[in-house]
Amino acid sequence: MKIFGIRPQDDDRILSGDVFKDDAPPGYSKVVGLLEILGSSSSISKDSGESNLSMLLEKRALLASQDSAGTSDISQVSKSKKKRQPIFVAAIAATVLFISALVSAANGSLPVGLQNSADHIMSALGIGVPNPPSTLTSPVIIASCQGYLTNGQIPDNVQLSQLQQLASNSGQSLDVFCSKQLGITSLANSKHFNQVSNPGATAPGQGSNPGSTAPGQGSNPGATAPGQGSNPGSTAPGQGSNPGATAPGQGSNPGSTAPGQGSNPGATAPGQGSNPGATAPGSGAK
Amino acid sequence: MALDQLDNFDEVLRSAKNGNDLAFSVIYRHYYQSLEKYAHFKSPRYVDEITGETWLGVVEGLSKFEGGEREFRSWLFTIARNKLVDILKKKRPELVEFSEKGEVTGEEGDGGDIVGEEIVTREQVKEVINFIRSSLNPDEAEVIILRVLMGFDGREVASLMGLREVNVRVLQHRGLHKLAQRVAKAPPGVFTNLTIT
Incomplete structure (x- = not known):
């Protein structure tokens, strides 16, 4: 028997159960019969799920009691997760800090004290790090x-x-x-x-x-x-720390005065050292 | 309003959410057979696991569920599809089985439903599901099963299966045509338990 296609709206009517076997398009009556069986309320299990229902009701009661006590498994799990979160974050932060310190030490960019400490520690481990930069x-x-x-x-x-x-x-x-x-x-x-x-x-x-x-x-x-x-x-x-120190060459030239003394601070003491007795220019005014 | 019937789904659902076990039982019994058939269609070996896990998901998520009857149906079958994926991940994927005749199904006629003048048995229901599954490709078969079992429209089926509505319409049209051809060509004795001829 040749089966012809049906209109799209007939698809919807058949699948919605609006078409009876006798009213079905040619060639589709058996299909409608199959779908009627499929859509029946007949169960394919013996007890129609009644044993499961009692178990589910017990589960509901358990969940309700746990919710009222505020100690449901779910909330306990989430609480323990919440407790673990700060530890986890702290561990990550510590790791990041440690790695940054290592990198900084390797670059020699740590503060002097820390860089020296890192230098000692790393050199003990056989790892060379740059000396601390001059500060x-x-x-x-x-x-x-x-x-x-x-x-x-x-x-x-x-x-x-x-x-x-x-x-x-x-x-x-x-x-x-x-x-x-x-x-x-x-x-x-x-x-x-x-x-x-x-x-x-x-x-x-x-x-x-x-x-x-x-x-x-x-x-x-x-x-x-x-x-x-x-x-x-x-x-x-x-x-x-030595207020009594003299200007260069003064030790061997007691008679000379310090350069620039007097009214001309910018002047120097010419001939100091090999010119005993000479006075610095401008010292005459003193 | 009596809660032993689904005259007003929203009212029953609200009561179930508030802890009324009778209301929950009404919803459960209303959808159990459809879900069970769907599970049988998807994986005959794991019907109990799929239905059990699905209803456990409903129990655990019902307090947070928002929506009416249509949303609940979609939610229920979405859970079932997801649970099926989880179950099949845990267990070895089964081969498609075209015949379930050797399966123990209980006494014939027990727990049947009257369709027209005939009593539909569990064996007949299984045979129809197996016939659809063996005659069509998986998407065509699922579209027809979902539409018939739950009364979903094309848009709802598309949403459930992650398809476009136009694709669903094509699939259902092809599926029905193929079924008609297969039934017409079926040799005598194929539908041993069915009285569709």
Whole structure:
């Protein structure tokens, strides 16, 4: 038997149960009969699910009692999850912090104290990390240089290493670096300089060239000889703790006065050292 | 209003949500057979697991459910489809079975429903489901099963199956045509338990 297609609206009518077998389109009456059986309320199980129903009602009662007590399994699970959440977050934060610290240590970007500690710890583990970057400020550099040139050493190893690094970065020895930092005339008064690096040397401009001025003197009050000028923070070595220190060359020239004294602070003392008895220009007014 | 009938679904549903076991039983009994048949269509081996898990899902989620009868039907069958996927993930996927004649189904005629002048038995229902499943491709069969069992319209079936409504209409049209052809060509004795000839 040839089965012809039916109209779309007939599909809906058949599937909705609106078409009886006898009224079905040609060839579709048996299909309608099948669908009637399918849509019947006949169950395919023996007890029609009554045993399941009693179990479900017990479950409902259990859930209701747990809800009223506020201790349902679901809420307990969610509570325990809530308790675990801060621990989990803290663990993640600690891990991130630790990794950041490691990276910072590897980059050498930690604060000096921490970087030193990291250096010690990592070197103990056989891992090299950069030395802490120099954090020396100008006054500290000068003070350190003062100590180095005066005593020949710097008690603080960290400062020493930083100073050495700064010097090497500028392509100079520590002596030269420090002498430049302090001004050349300070070098002449440096005990360390006199005793070790260049004993008996005089500051440039002194000695055979009376007319010359020591670097930093004159127009640069910040680098004047000890006790002079108006910038105590940038004085020559020994000034802070050694008020009695004399200007370079003064020790062997008691009669001379400090350069720039008097009414002309910028003036220097020409011929100091090899010119005993000479007075600094402007000192006459004193 | 008496809660032993689904005259007003919304009222019964509200009572069930408020803890009325009688109201819940009415809903359960109203939809149990349809859900069971659908489960049998989807996977004859796991009918009990699918229906049990589905109704457990209803019990657990009923207090949060919002909507009326249409929404409840869709929700119920959505749960069933999801539970079926979960069950089949846990167990070995079964092969499609075209014959369930060897299955123990109880005494014939027991628990039947009268359709016209005939008494429909469990065996007949199973045979129809198996015939539809073996005659059509899975989507065509599911569209027809869902439409007949639950009275879903094309749009609801499309929503449940994740299809467009126009696709559902094509599937149902093809499905009905194929069924008519298969029934016409079926040799004598295929529908041993059916009186559709």
